Amino acid sequence: MEQLENFRQEVKSWLDENCPASMRNGADPAIPTDEVWGGRKAQYKNPESKIWLDRMGQKGWTMPTVAKEYGGGGLSKEEVKILNEEMWMIGAKGPLLSFGIWMLAPVLLEYGTEEQKKEHLPKIIKGEIRWCQGYSEPGSGSDLASLATKAEDIGEHFLVNGQKVWTSYADKADWIFALVRTGPKEPKHDGISFLLIDMETQGVSTKPITLISGKSPFCETFFDDVKVTKANLIGELNAGWTIAKALLQHEREFISKFGLASAMGSGGKDIVSLAKKHLGEENGKISNGFYRSEITAHKIKEHAFGLTLKRAGDEGGKASPTASMFKLYGTEHNKMRHELMVAVTGINGVAWDGDEFDDDEKNLTKSWLRTKGNSLEGGTSEVQLNVISKRVLGLPS
Amino acid sequence: MKLILNEEQQFLKDTAKSFATEKTPVNHFRSLRDSNDHLLWDKEIWQEMVNLGWSGILIPEEFGGSNFGVAGISSIMQECGKTLTPSPLFATAVLGAFAITQFGSQAQKEELLPKIVSGEITTALAIDESSHHNPAKTEFSATSKDNDYVLSGKKIFVVDGSSADILIVLARTSGNSGEETGLTLFIVESDADGVDTIKLSMADSRNYANIIFNDVTVSSERILGSPESGGETVESILDIGRIAMSAEMLGNAEAAFELTLDYLKQRKQFGVLIGTFQALQHRAAEMFCELELTKSSVIAAMHGADENSNELQRLASLAKTISGETLHLVSNEAIQMHGGIGVTDEYDVGFYLKRARVAEQIFGSSKFHSERYANLTGF
Numbered sequence: 001m002e003q004l005e006n007f008r009q010e011v012k013s014w015l016d017e018n019c020p021a022s023m024r025n026g027a028d029p030a031i032p033t034d035e036v037w038g039g040r041k042a043q044y045k046n047p048e049s050k051i052w053l054d055r056m057g058q059k060g061w062t063m064p065t066v067a068k069e070y071g072g073g074g075l076s077k078e079e080v081k082i083l084n085e086e087m088w089m090i091g092a093k094g095p096l097l098s099f100g101i102w103m104l105a106p107v108l109l110e111y112g113t114e115e116q117k118k119e120h121l122p123k124i125i126k127g128e129i130r131w132c133q134g135y136s137e138p139g140s141g142s143d144l145a146s147l148a149t150k151a152e153d154i155g156e157h158f159l160v161n162g163q164k165v166w167t168s169y170a171d172k173a174d175w176i177f178a179l180v181r182t183g184p185k186e187p188k189h190d191g192i193s194f195l196l197i198d199m200e201t202q203g204v205s206t207k208p209i210t211l212i213s214g215k216s217p218f219c220e221t222f223f224d225d226v227k228v229t230k231a232n233l234i235g236e237l238n239a240g241w242t243i244a245k246a247l248l249q250h251e252r253e254f255i256s257k258f259g260l261a262s263a264m265g266s267g268g269k270d271i272v273s274l275a276k277k278h279l280g281e282e283n284g285k286i287s288n289g290f291y292r293s294e295i296t297a298h299k300i301k302e303h304a305f306g307l308t309l310k311r312a313g314d315e316g317g318k319a320s321p322t323a324s325m326f327k328l329y330g331t332e333h334n335k336m337r338h339e340l341m342v343a344v345t346g347i348n349g350v351a352w353d354g355d356e357f358d359d360d361e362k363n364l365t366k367s368w369l370r371t372k373g374n375s376l377e378g379g380t381s382e383v384q385l386n387v388i389s390k391r392v393l394g395l396p397s
Numbered sequence: 398m399k400l401i402l403n404e405e406q407q408f409l410k411d412t413a414k415s416f417a418t419e420k421t422p423v424n425h426f427r428s429l430r431d432s433n434d435h436l437l438w439d440k441e442i443w444q445e446m447v448n449l450g451w452s453g454i455l456i457p458e459e460f461g462g463s464n465f466g467v468a469g470i471s472s473i474m475q476e477c478g479k480t481l482t483p484s485p486l487f488a489t490a491v492l493g494a495f496a497i498t499q500f501g502s503q504a505q506k507e508e509l510l511p512k513i514v515s516g517e518i519t520t521a522l523a524i525d526e527s528s529h530h531n532p533a534k535t536e537f538s539a540t541s542k543d544n545d546y547v548l549s550g551k552k553i554f555v556v557d558g559s560s561a562d563i564l565i566v567l568a569r570t571s572g573n574s575g576e577e578t579g580l581t582l583f584i585v586e587s588d589a590d591g592v593d594t595i596k597l598s599m600a601d602s603r604n605y606a607n608i609i610f611n612d613v614t615v616s617s618e619r620i621l622g623s624p625e626s627g628g629e630t631v632e633s634i635l636d637i638g639r640i641a642m643s644a645e646m647l648g649n650a651e652a653a654f655e656l657t658l659d660y661l662k663q664r665k666q667f668g669v670l671i672g673t674f675q676a677l678q679h680r681a682a683e684m685f686c687e688l689e690l691t692k693s694s695v696i697a698a699m700h701g702a703d704e705n706s707n708e709l710q711r712l713a714s715l716a717k718t719i720s721g722e723t724l725h726l727v728s729n730e731a732i733q734m735h736g737g738i739g740v741t742d743e744y745d746v747g748f749y750l751k752r753a754r755v756a757e758q759i760f761g762s763s764k765f766h767s768e769r770y771a772n773l774t775g776f
């Protein structure tokens with residue numbers, strides 16, 4: 001107990017000295033904010049974003065539970081809780097958004113060799129290298145295991161040829177974790193390997209995709225005779241599918257948090273206040289009874305969903321097939337939330353451009369459209385239902 | 398608040414699970430229903446529950462109880478719900494025990510609590526007066542006369558009302574129907590002069606009664622809690638009841654779902670198991686999600702009750718709404734996925750549907766609680 005109390009004091013004073021003013025409560029609103037993803041190509045509108053990232057990365061506190069030898073914070077669960085509480089107290093911003101942290105690091109810890117962990121984890125944790133995910137291909141979406149991008153054995157190296165699609169931030173990322181076919185004759189699940197590729201290698205190129213919501217961070221990624229050292233193979237040759245699935249569970253867990261209004265992607269607006277603003281308010285109640293009951297039903301589900309995420313944590317939840325439930329429910333709920341926000345905002349909820357509408361309204365339209373991808377990316381809702389029925393409920397194939 | 402059971406609560410749940418599967422499988426309910434027994438619960442089974450200490454779970458140790466709390470009794474309710482076990486647990490061990498422990502005078506506690514613990518008496522809570530739960534609309538009157546009150550009016554849909562020894566009755570002592578003030582709770586012996594009990598026959602074949610009070614004289618010493626504050630008192634008793642009932646409904650839904658999954662894994666059509674059909678798989682997976690949300694809501698509400706959370710009312714309404722909706726869905730889907738045998742009396746799955754619809758009405762439907770949740774949250 002006393003040790004933890006000492007730790008709390010340490011954290012407090014460290015944060016006090018090291019968390020820049022613009023990264024905490026009371027920041028000057030005139031200072032521009034950055035979405036910090038790190039990496040070699042990162043640019044910062046506010047130099048303090050970079051300072052904050054470097055300091056937290058140096059401490060290993062972007063992945064506080066990972067061992068110090070891999071660049072992590074080496075903290076216990078209790079200590080992490082204290083760190084989070086103290087950061088919350090001063091309203092400290094999270095220093096880094098990262099596919100590396102959310103998806104790759106957990107599987108490196110589980111499947112990587114000692115050298116691979118020592119090579120890649122510190123750079124993920126410090127935000128030096130930004131990662132993207134090379135799973136989907138034009139012909140292989142839900143049926144991911146049918147993927148065709150091939151990696152031929154040419155001695156010390158693999159020679160990679162093929163195309164990935166939907167690669168989020170491929171144009172901004174430094175490295176890609178990719179699924180490649182190394183066993184063309186094996187049954188489809190048994191011929192896949194998990195390979196790490198530097199995006200600067202000759203033969204890698206990207207092309208952006210425009211979505212219904214407008215410009216997007218998604219790209220097509222092409223591999224033309226790309227040489228990749230065998231040291232970058234994670235796990236055994238042709239055993240990549242197990243790793244791919246493990247990573248997907250981490251991804252799904254992460255995406256599922258979008259279901260909560262407190263998470264990102266809502267334009268920060270609450271449906272209830274939007275409804276009161278646009279539909280009117282009588283005795284503190286949303287005046288339109290039809291919308292009021294729809295919103296209530298939605299909010300009740302949201303409350304129960306939030307409690308379910310909390311319960312999974314309290315049960316000591318590791319990533320498991322039930323991550324599919326969170327992914328499914330979270331994304332469907334998020335879509336519904338945006339549908340309701342658009343509906344209560346009325347005509348202004350479908351604004352696109354120009355000065356007649358305010359930024360919140362135009363952003364709402366875009367984020368509403370963007371949510372339609374939530375139930376596709378990371379495996380569609382139908383695929384999640386398949387996973388639940390087979391792997392959780394044990395229904396026959 | 399951690400949304401898991403502690404060791405003690407888990408132990409109670411495990412005990413209840415073995416009890417329900419061994420002593421009161423669904424056939425126990427079936428035979429009571431078919432026996433035309435007027436209690437519709439079994440005295441010996443109840444005595445065994447009492448011997449396990451279940452009647453005293455909400456009662457302090459000084460009166461012979463164990464004080465294991467709402468999470469303890471709700472976990473037992475959930476397990477009993479799985480096998481549709483009928484017993485006075487809800488009306489006596491939850492409602493009566495909580496009401497008297499929480500609001501009774503020292504004399505009332507000393508007199509009644511040990512008898513609840515020992516199984517000597519059972520209790521019932523008489524609230525409703527019309528087809529929809531709405532305590533504020535109480536018209537049932539209690540008029541003061543010397544040191545007594547005279548009760549008159551009709552209470553309906555009283556759970557265990559046809560067997561309870563002690564009735565806790567909500568009456569209007571002032572004001573008008575629709576007002577939450579002016580209400581008072583009374584403790585009345587069911588064999589008092591002027592109490593007329595009419596046994597009800599409901600779809601779920603459980604024990605309910607309508608009770609008519611023809612100028613029943615009750616001493617002011619039998620007021621439960623303080624006079625005129627019955628509105629608040631009764632909401633707090635009802636919330637505990639709603640949470641425990643939600644736990645039972647969760648148990649109902651879990652069992653109906655389990656029964657259905659088993660069937661999907663065993664029934665063949667077109668030469669394959671029907672569980673291979675994606676149309677059914679996806680609906681099963683959707684039910685799984687709803688059940689998970691229900692578990693979380695129920696456990697949050699029961700811990701909220703034990704920790705006296707200031708969110709208690711919202712959590713109770715959340716739990717009753719979600720468990721009602723989930724049980725509604727699952728009980729319907731269970732029938733459909735069973736095909737024709739689902740609508741036969743011989744097969745158990747129909748019992749869950751009938752129980753579901755009655756339980757949904759107890760102390761407020763999902764719609765009632767959605768409205769309450771919205772009002773409490775400021776929507």
Ligand SMILES: Cc1cc2nc3c(=O)[nH]c(=O)nc-3n(C[C@H](O)[C@H](O)[C@H](O)COP(=O)(O)OP(=O)(O)OC[C@H]3O[C@@H](n4cnc5c(N)ncnc54)[C@H](O)[C@@H]3O)c2cc1C
Binds near residue numbers: 143165166167374
């Ligand atoms: C915004 C966005 C971001 C993405 N980001 C990435 C990324 O960073 N990296 C990456 O690798 N991929 C990414 N993806 C790709 C994503 O994983 C795929 O889009 C997804 O797996 C679906 O594949 P598909 O688009 O080929 O659709 P299809 O698989 O062709 O599906 C079409 C329809 O058929 C249904 N369907 C398919 N199979 C079944 C089945 N067995 N049972 C029932 N229904 C079925 C689907 O549910 C869907 O409704 C992203 C996608 C989007 C939209």
